[in-house]
Amino acid sequence: MSIRVTHENGVHTVIMDRPAKRNAFTMEMYRNFGAAVALLDADDDVRCIVVRGEGGAFCAGSDIGGFDTSRSNIEQAREYARFTLDMTNTLKNTRHPTVACIEGPCVGGGLEIALNCDVRIAARSARFGLPINRIGLCVDHEELADLIGVVGHTVALEALLQGHIFGADEALQKGFVTRLADDARVLDDAYEVATRIAEGxxxxxxxxxxxxxxxxxxxxxxxxxxxxxxxxxxxxxxxxxxxxxxxxxxxxxxxx
The missing domain is CATH 1.10.12 (Lyase 2-enoyl-coa Hydratase; Chain  A, domain 2)
Incomplete structure (x- = not known):
């Protein structure tokens, strides 16, 4: 399935589990991700949701290997965007508090997933970016509105125009993440935050x-x-x- 859910003491974790591809999303992963978060949203026993990736990576975005068949023209691109947004919006709109635990690459659609979380804790070695102008893609207006809502117009436009990959210090300075942790501590720090939330x-x-x-x-x-x-x-x-x-x-x- 490439999406797993674990839970302990009210803290439920949605794990993106495709480490060989740095957890890049396929259509099936989007479907399973949306379904998993929807089930958690309906569960009154959930106190906090942690989102993280397997294998030392958060998410390298959408798998471009499927673009030739799923986004080869305007109509397909519109349907693709609607489907993927419907899935990731379950995270944005869930009533439960959410924490992103970010390791390694967090780029493209992966960064958009992280920005849909309420608290974003990143390892100091994590890497961020929206390098879609390098492959000739635009951000959908709804995705752009979400990005602007978190980091503001100027930072959003700078990231999109440069299309560069930047480090965790810059991500913290510009509001992409809410705090940093040493690499060896990032999981512990994320779950300590999630536990404090769950105790409220x-x-x-x-x-x-x-x-x-x-x-x-x-x-x-x-x-x-x-x-x-x-x-x-x-x-x-x-x-x-x-x-x-x-x-x-x-x-x-x-x-x-």
């Missing part, structure tokens, strides 16, 4: 993710949307959390 109140984490996405739209909030920020006071998790705090205990959240 899951409803609150989902609400905060929803609210941030809504505010990024720039549209005015309705009264009902403003009031949703106070729905937490009616949850069992709020009662558990405040009681645990008063008793100097670790809270146990139920997600209700």
């Amino acid at each position: 109140a899951p409803l609150v984490n989902r609400w905060h993710k929803k609210f941030v996405r809504r505010l990024r739209s720039g549209l005015p909030l309705t009264s009902a949307e403003r009031d949703e920020a106070y729905a937490c006071f009616d949850t069992q998790d709020y009662r558990n959390g405040t009681l645990a705090f008063a008793n100097k205990q670790r809270p146990v959240f139920e997600g209700r």
Whole structure:
């Protein structure tokens, strides 16, 4: 399948498992990736999703070996984009918090997958880029909007115009990643972050993710949307959390 899912203590990991090709995506991988994330999205027991690649690589993008048959004209390219975006948008739109653990190459479509995650932790030796002008390809408008939403217009355009591969320090400086870790520590650091997320109140984490996405739209909030920020006071998790705090205990959240 080339996509595997593991889980432990509320942290579920989606693993891109095609190391011989640096985890470059085939159509089947896109399909399985979307299906795996959709199942996790529907599961109330999920507290955090980690996305990572197997074999010391995150993802080298889409496998260009299939471009001759899947993107040989405008109609095929439109269908390809719609299908792949439908699959990767399951990650962007999931209600659960997400963490990208980035090792090795994270380029093209692989970088777009990483940018769809809420937290992006990269090894210091990781490499990034959007070198699609080297093969005569444009970024779809929806993909471009996602890129601009994370790093801004100027950085997005610079990366696309240069088409260069850059290192983790530059990626951190320009907002492609949120933090760096030593190569030997990147997995541990990513799961420590995921565990801290998983230990928080899951409803609150989902609400905060929803609210941030809504505010990024720039549209005015309705009264009902403003009031949703106070729905937490009616949850069992709020009662558990405040009681645990008063008793100097670790809270146990139920997600209700």
